[in-house]
Amino acid sequence: MEPLFALLVGALFAVSIYLFLSKHIIRVLMGVAILGNAVNLLIFTNGRLLREVPPVIPVDEATLQQAAANPLPQALILTAIVISFSFFAFLLVLGYRAFQELETDDTDEMRVAEPVDEEAPPLGY
C-alpha cells in the first residue's frame, strides 16, 4: 500500500504548494489546510500501514498480543491536527482582517512592512 500513499502524499504536497505560490491570500490559506493533511499523511505512512486494527490493548491483556497499527505516529498526528487547525483558524481571521484593513487580498499590494518606495539609507556619516 505504501507506494500508493507516497503518490497521494506527493500530490497533496504539490497541490498545497501550488496554492501557496499564489498571490491571493485565500488560495494560500487553502494551501495551508492541505499542507496539514499532507504532512500528517507523511508521518502516518512513515510509521508503516496496517489495516483496521487500532492499537488498543484488550481488557484482560497486559500488552498487545496481535499486530496492530503503529501508535506513535498516531499520537504525533493527533497533536498536529489540532495545532494545524488552530493555526488555520488564526490565519483565516488574520487574512479576513487584513482584507478589511487593506482592502486587498493580493499579497503584492500588502506592502506596509516592506514598502515599494523605501528610502535609501543615508550616505553621510
Place this chain on the structure above:
Amino acid sequence: MAAPDGMTIIALGLPFIAALVAPALVRRLGHNAVWALALFPLFVFVRFLEFLPEIAGGEAVTGGFQWAPSYNVSFSWFLDGLSLTFALLISAIGTLIVFYTGGYLKGHAQLGRFYSFIFLFMGSMLGLVVSDSFLMLFVYWELTSITSFLLIGFDHGREASRRAALQALIVTGLGGLSLMAGLLVTWNITGVTQLSLLVGLGEEVRASPFYLMALILLLGGAFTKSAQFPFHFWLPNAMEAPTPVSAYLHSATMVKAGVYLVMRMNPAFGDTVAWETILPVFGGATLLIGSLLAIRQTDLKLMLAYTTVSSLGLMVMMTGFGSEHAAAAGVLYLVAHSMFKGALFMLAGNIDHESGTRDITRLGGLRKLMPISFLAAMAAALSMGGLPPFFGFLSKEEIYYGLWHMDAWSVLFVLVAIVGNGLMFVIGFAIAIKPFLGKEVETPKHAHEAPFLMWIGPATLATGGFLAAVLSPLFHRFVSSPMVSAVTGRPEEITISLLPHIGMPLLLSLITIVFAVLVYLKLDAARAAIAATLAAIGWGPDRGFDQFISGTVRLSRRVTKFVQPGQLDIYMTATFAAVAITLIAPMVIFDELPALPVWPADAEIHELAVILIAFIGLGAVISAKDRLTAIVSLGIQGFAVALIFMLFGAPDLSFTQFMVETLSVVILALVMTRLRLSPADHRPTGQKIVDATVSIACGAGFMLYLLSVTEVPFRSYLSDFFIAYSKTIAHGANIVNVIIVDFRGTDTLGEIAVVMVTGLAILSLIRVRPGWKPGMLAENDPDAPRQEKK
C-alpha cells in the same frame, strides 16, 4: 615568567580605575578634579621609573600569570628598554595631558567623560607596550583603536567628527585584524606566543616559508596604526578631536604603536631583503608625502598632523634601514618627536584657545601677549628642526650618521631625509615664528597668555628636550642605549652628544638647514604650488574612503533589495525551490533514488476508492471556478484523509480529522462569503508554469523520500516501548491516548497552550477597531513630532 608583582599590576590597572572614577570626581570637584586625576598617571610614571636601573643594566623584566594555560595564553608583561621608554613617555605625557585638559576643556559639560576616555586610552596604550603575550598585545591594540574612535568622535554633534572617528576606526581596525593574522602566522612558525621568546627566534622566523606572509600581515597592522602611506589619510582627519587628544594620541603615543611594533619585531624579522626594502620605501614615501602635504596646510593643527605623518615615516624608514646607527637614530628621533610634537600640539591649542583661530595666515605678533607659549614654541621648534642645544639635534645627527654610506641606495635615502627634514624644519618654525613675531594682527578673541594648566605641559616637554640633550650621557645610559639594544637585539651603546663632530653628518645638517631656510622664505609660493598639484591630481585616499563607504552602503542596499523584494510569492518560490532541491539533489548525487515501486497487490477496492476521492478533491480545489466548489472540494480531500485514517487503524485520528475538517469548511465558508473573495486563479500562464514546476518538484521530492523510507525495514523499538509499557506503567488500554496524556503529557500541555494562545489572538484580532488607514503607523513612530490631542 617571574611571579606577578602587585605594584606593576596596580600600575597597569590604575588608568582604568581612573577612568571609572573620573566622571564622579569631576562632578564633585569641578575642574579642580585635575589635581586628583593627575596623581594616577604620576603614580604609574614613578612605578616604571623604578625599573630604570635594572633595565639600564641590560636586564629584561617579565612577570604575569597564566590566563588560559591549556592554550598557553598568559597575562604577562615584558619590560626592556623599548617598552620601558614607551611606558615612561605614555605616563609622563599622560600626566601633562591631564593638566592640559583641565585648562583646555575648563567648564566643558562632558569633561568627566573626556577624562574617562583619556584614561581608558592610557591604560590600553600602557598595556600594549608592556604586553608579552600575543593575545594581550592584540587586545590592547584593539582597545587603543576603540578609545581613539571615542576620542575623535568626542564632539559627536558634528558630522566631520563622526566621519573622522569612523574612518580612524575602520582603517586601524582593519589593520588590527591584519595584525592578529600576522601574530597567528608567527605563532604557527615559531610555536611561541610571547614576544620575549620571539625576539630570540630570528633564525627560525627568517628561514620559514611563511616569513613574507607573516611580515606583510604584521606590517599591515603597523602601517595602518602609524599612518604610513597609503593609509596616512586618517591621521590628519583625526584632528577633529579636541587638541589634548591630538597631542596625546595622534602625535605622542598611539600612532607610535605601529613604530613600536616594527621596532619590537626587528630582532626577529629584521635583517632580510624584504624588511630592508619594504620599510625604507614605505617610510621614505610617507616622509616625503607627509612633509609636502604639511607645507600645503594653513591650519596649525593640520600642519602638525602632516608632519607627524612624515615623522612616523622617518621612524619606520630608519628602523628598517638595517644598521645600528639607523636604529639608534630611529629611537632618538622617536623620543625627541614625542616631546617636541606633543609640546607643539598643545601650543597650537593654546593659540587657538586664546586667539580664537588657528589659521596661520590670520595670526601674528602674539609674542608679547603669550611670552611663555612663545618660548616653549621656539624650544620645541628648535628641537624639531634639529638644532642644538636640543634633543632633536642629536637625533638628526644620528639619522645622517646612520644613512650615510657611499652607495646609490643610501644616497637616495639621504636625499629623502634632507627634503623631509628640511620641510619639517620649515613647518616647525612657521608655527613657532609666524603667530608670535611680526605685526600684531586682529584675532577673533583678544589674546593673552594661556593659564598655568595649559602652559605647564608644553613648557615641561620643551625643557625636557633641552635637558635630555645637555645631560645626554646620563640620558643615553638609562633610556636610549637600553632601547636601541632592545630594537637591534644586541647590547648597543649610544654616544652621540651635543658636541658636533666635523664630518659628513654635520655637513648634511647644514645642507638641510640651508634648504629649509630657502623654502621658508618662499613658503607661500611653495604652498600654492603644492595646492595646484593636488588640485590637478584631484583624487586621494581620503576621497577614496568616502567612495568606499558610500559604495558599500549602495551595494548592501542592492543586495537587500534583491534578497528581500517584499513580495510574498517570491519568498515562497525561493523557499519551496530550496525544499525541492534539498529533497531531490542528495538522492540524485549519491544515487539513492528508490526502486521503481510495484502496484500493491493487496490494495482493496474500497481503499482505492477513498484514495481516488482524495485525488478528485485535490484536482477540484485547483481548478475550482467558484467559491462553493473550492470549499466543497477542500472538504472532500479532508474527509478522504479522515477515511484513510479510519481504514488504517487510527479511529482517534479519524474522528478528530472529521471534526476539524467540518469546522474548517464552516469557517472558510464564513470568511469567503463575507469577503466575496474570488477563488479563481488569476495567475498568468508563465507564472503558472514556474509555480507548477516548483510545486511538482516538491511533491515528487516528498514522494521519493517516502518511497525510500518505506523501502527499508521498519525499526519499531520506539513504538514497542509504548506498546509494552502503556498498560503496565500508565494503566491505559488505548495506547495512542496514553502517549498523548501520559508519556508526552507535557507536550500536550504545550499544545493546549498553543491552541489557547491562537484563540486569544483570534479574539483580539476580531475585536480590534476596524478602520486602519495608511499613514496611521506614523502615529506610533517615536521619532515623529508629538501631536497635541484635541
